[in-house]
Amino acid sequence: MPATSPDFPDRLRAAGLRPTRQRVALARLLFEGGHRHVTAESLHVEVKATRMPVSLATVYNALNQFRDAGLLREVVVAPGRSYFDTNTGHHHHFFVEPDGELHDFPSEKVTIAGLPTPPKGTRLARVDVIVRVRR
Amino acid sequence: MPATSPDFPDRLRAAGLRPTRQRVALARLLFEGGHRHVTAESLHVEVKATRMPVSLATVYNALNQFRDAGLLREVVVAPGRSYFDTNTGHHHHFFVEPDGELHDFPSEKVTIAGLPTPPKGTRLARVDVIVRVRR
DNA sequence: GCAGCATTTAGAATTGTTCTAAACTTCTTG
């Protein structure tokens, strides 16, 4: 958490997004506590539990907009399911296979050596490391 | 390629799968040449082009069975799309972002140091490294 | 060859996500 108390409307405006009631409600759920991993479905369930229902389409819209604005990072670990991670810093993931649990781990200690250079005409965008574990 | 010419019915039997006509046709497409990346759709288009049409459901069934039997490896790089890789050895992937192209690179030269230990009660299944690049 | 079980198939069903068009906010400006 930043030292300054987070003013969600301002943070959204700073990201180029209008601070609508539903976006603010979602931002609060996402960014108020520590880092989180959510799916559209899980966030939708959560926001419905508050006294401000938001449609599923809006949850999808907001997650995509937040991701495009750099507020969230999308993590692709399982086919047909998108996770969004509120931690946008450098880090990698544990994925617990049958149940679909996702955990961060910091990339500080991880070093990857010997990566080949990107194919001609492309620039490196990101390196994802997914450590898949099973019970 | 193995030195012994690949007898697909035998290879399927060895994997515990009945060598049906459609499985043999798919295995031929997948394993006859060099390593490949396919999606169910792309393989379906391919097999239809031969004189032995196979339903899309069968392509999905076969890909899942081949993966379960260790003949293929599933690679999850983009939401809502599954790639299957005929290279089941240790290696990692380049993913070219807008177009969805996938390329292998050998893991020999890549070393990953400092990975944390798996959470309690889990054992390591695999480490995936996806190098995302953009044009 | 034939029974018995596995496999294939077309089409329906399911799942996760995006689209559409109408209703409703938010922002700007006067």
Next chain:
DNA sequence: CAAGAAGTTTAGAACAATTCTAAATGCTGC
């Protein structure tokens, strides 16, 4: 602070990828 313009939300339809279903067919061992 009213009014219009533009951006958002919404329910529901549409879509894409995948799985399921039940009936037809094909493999295998005896």
